[in-house]
Amino acid sequence: MVYYDLPPGAGPFTRTVVTVGNFDGVHLGHRAILGKVCQRARELGSQAVALTFEPHPGRVLRPDRPLPRLTTPAQKLALLDRAGVHAVVLLPFTPEFAALPARDFVRRYFVERLAVREVVVGHDYCFGRGREGTIELLQEMGQSHGFTVQVVWAVEVNGAVVSSSLIRALITLGKVEEAAQLLGRPYAVEGLVVPGKGRGGAVLKVHTANLRPENELLPATGIYAVQVTRGGERLPGVANIGTCPTFDNSELSLEVHLLDFAGDLYGETLGVEFMARLREERRFPSIEALAAQIRADIAEARRVMAKDPGPRVKETGQLGPAEKKRLDKVGKKL
Secondary structure, three states: EEEEOOOOOOOOOOEEEEEEEOOOOOOHHHHHHHHHHHHHHHHHHOEEEEEEEEEOEEEEEEOOOOOOOOOOOOHHHHHHHHOOOOEEEEEEHHHHHHHOHHHHHHHHHHHOOOOOOEEEOOOOOOOOOOOEEEEEHHHHHHHOOOOOOEEEOOOOEEEOOOHHHHHHHHHHHHHHHHHHHOOOOOOOEEEEOOOOOOOOHHHHOOEEEEEEEEEEOOOOOOEEEEEEEOOOEEEEEEEEEOOOHHOOOOOOOOEEEOOOOOOOEEEEEEEEEEEEEEEEOOOOOOHHHHHHHHHHHHHHHHHHHHOOOOOOOOOOOOHHHHHHHHHHHHHHHH
């Protein structure tokens, strides 16, 4: 169940275990918290509830620095549902809501409207006006209002703490396989198939679907091996993110070629999971040279997908010092 806001008064909940956060990306760190919520809800005979916000608080608190979200609102709801919670509450985040004191937030939402039995949060959780609410305050109010507080420690992968900001940095650099390790799944975008320049089939003899992405963040320009979801199907393919410099374009586009597929995709919404980056985008001296490279890219994508046709979540490999330095620099900008 999804609830858009919780008005004052008796609500639909009688006994809950609650967590609260932005959950952008619903990554491994989020899933550790959500898993604990579901576990404790079963143990306490309660409903597992995720409390989140729309729009992202950063849009309201820092409108001059818009944050590219890892998931669309629909993707986030689907991922929260897959995590096993009974209900999601989407609270409208406004300047007035941001000014709500932390103690008032706990009383109005956790106690009065959610009938909370236990709150599960991450180790660095803060909330309320000016982030004045701390875990210690939650624990203090829990003693007064009859709920307990569970704290879940950070999840680390290859020595790095899993966070939405680090995942954004990785995706911005085109490191989609490393991002998948932190997400627990490939990074995916969705988009409507719209008319493109018509060069794929007519000039290059490779038919492509031109997508208008709904997501705010695309990986770095380049060529990627991808899995494309079309309805209930999952099809291998090759994606190009870039401006097609060989044709002197300037507009960024996302084009996908489905391997061994023939059909009309116009008007359909496709999901694109980025499995591996094959190469950077570059200018070629001729259309013939570009066409030859595209054939090589398709062959490489076949090799990659045949080796691992499922979600590529690697268990080995670490970032070197130079890569960590680059990520720190990109992360600060994001």
